[in-house]
Amino acid sequence: xxxxxxxxxxxxxxxxxxxxxxxxxxxxxxxxxxxxxxxxxxxxxxxxxxxxxxxxxxxxxxxxxxxxxxxxxxxxxxxxxxxxxxxxxxxxxxxxxxxxxxxxxxxxxxxxxxxxxxxxxxxxxxxxxxxxxxxxxxxxxxxxxxxxxxxxxxxxxxxxxxxxxxxxxxxxxxxxxxxxxxxxxxxxxxxxxxxxxxxxxxxxxxxxxxxxxxxxx
Numbered sequence: 592x593x594x595x596x597x598x599x600x601x602x603x604x605x606x607x608x609x610x611x612x613x614x615x616x617x618x619x620x621x622x623x624x625x626x627x628x629x630x631x632x633x634x635x636x637x638x639x640x641x642x643x644x645x646x647x648x649x650x651x652x653x654x655x656x657x658x659x660x661x662x663x664x665x666x667x668x669x670x671x672x673x674x675x676x677x678x679x680x681x682x683x684x685x686x687x688x689x690x691x692x693x694x695x696x697x698x699x700x701x702x703x704x705x706x707x708x709x710x711x712x713x714x715x716x717x718x719x720x721x722x723x724x725x726x727x728x729x730x731x732x733x734x735x736x737x738x739x740x741x742x743x744x745x746x747x748x749x750x751x752x753x754x755x756x757x758x759x760x761x762x763x764x765x766x767x768x769x770x771x772x773x774x775x776x777x778x779x780x781x782x783x784x785x786x787x788x789x790x791x792x793x794x795x796x797x798x799x800x801x802x803x804x805x806x807x808x
Contacts, residue, residue, distance in 0.1 A: 592615055592617060592671045592673075592699045592700070592804065593671050593672055593691070593696065593697070593698050593699050594611070594615075594617075594671070594672070594673045594674065594698070594699060594700050594701070594702060594804075595673075595674045595677075595678065595687075595698060595700075595701045595702070595778070596608050596611070596673060596674065596675045596701075596702050596704065597701060597702070597703050597704070597771065597774065597775060598703060598704030598705070598706065598789065599704075599706060599708070599711050599764060599767050600711060600715060600760065600763045600764065600767060601706065601710075601711040601712075601714040601715040601760070602704040602705075602706045602711065602789050603704060603706075603789055603793065603796065604675050604676070604704060605621065605675060606793055607704065607789075607793070607796060607797060607800065608621065608673055608675040610793070610794075610797045611673055611702075611797060611800055611801070612673045614797070614801060614806065615671070615673070615801075615804075615806065616670075617668070617670065617671040617672050617673055618665075618667050618668050618672050618673070619672075619673050619675060620659065620662050620663070620668070620672050620673065620674050620675065620677070621675040621676050621677075622655065622659075622675070622676030622677045622679070623676060625655075625658040625659060625662055625677075626640060626650075626658070629658050634661075636654055636657050636658050636661070637658075639654050640654050640658075652680070652682050652683055652686070655677065655679075655683065656683060656686045656687075656690075659674070659677050659683075659687070660690050663690070671699075674687075678774055679770065679771050679774075680770045680771060680773070680774065681773055681774055681777060683774075684774045684777050684778070685777075698778075698781075698783055699783075699804075700783055700784075700785055700803075700804060701775070701778040701783045701784045701785070702785055702787055702800055702803070702804075703775055703784055703785065703786045703787065704787050704789040704796070705786050705787065705788055705789055706789045706790060707790075708764060710790065711760070711764065712757055712760050712761065712764075713732070714730075714733075715755050715760045716751075716755055716756065716757040716760055717730045717731040717732050717733065718730055718751065718752070718755045719731065719736075719740075719749040719750065719751060720749065720750060720751075720752055720755075721742040721744070721745065721747040721748070721749055722747050722748045722749075722750055723742065723745050723746075723747030723748075724742070724744070724745055724747060727742050727743075727744045727745065727747070729742070729743075729749055736749060785800075785803045785804070787799050787800050787803060
């Protein structure tokens, strides 16, 4: 299966993508992983991306599209893939369609994780990260530490990242609405969109998505 996963920041795309990719036996291709891999390996696209990033500029769509196409051409993606964070705008969506047509392929579904905006803000703004180990993540409501402000695992100080502050989250949502949300209508016109309510336990949301794809229990 060839799937695109979309949804606002805080919808749980990364978490769901990992579970769905495992259940469907296809690679999870995320934009973040693409950039990290290309930059760390020093590929021509990675070098180009880093030059823009170091200058404080946005990386052009052409670079992101090139990275995604290279990844989709790897052997493990021959039978399908799950794209997370790509396409991010209409130009990227059109480029993806053109690439797939050139390969004689097409998307099977676009999963739209639906979460109310207030819930998105609550999820992200409530995060607290450990200064000693950023993999230790807590939440002021959903996953409280035993001692306020102290990491259960290592005793490090918990803090709120700048990107997680409410005003920043709302700005990220504005960008999502203006740049990414239009691709949902683009794919609806192709009858590809399946809306998945993303509230509830992680496993419940995964099962909803699998069921929508005809793979659920």
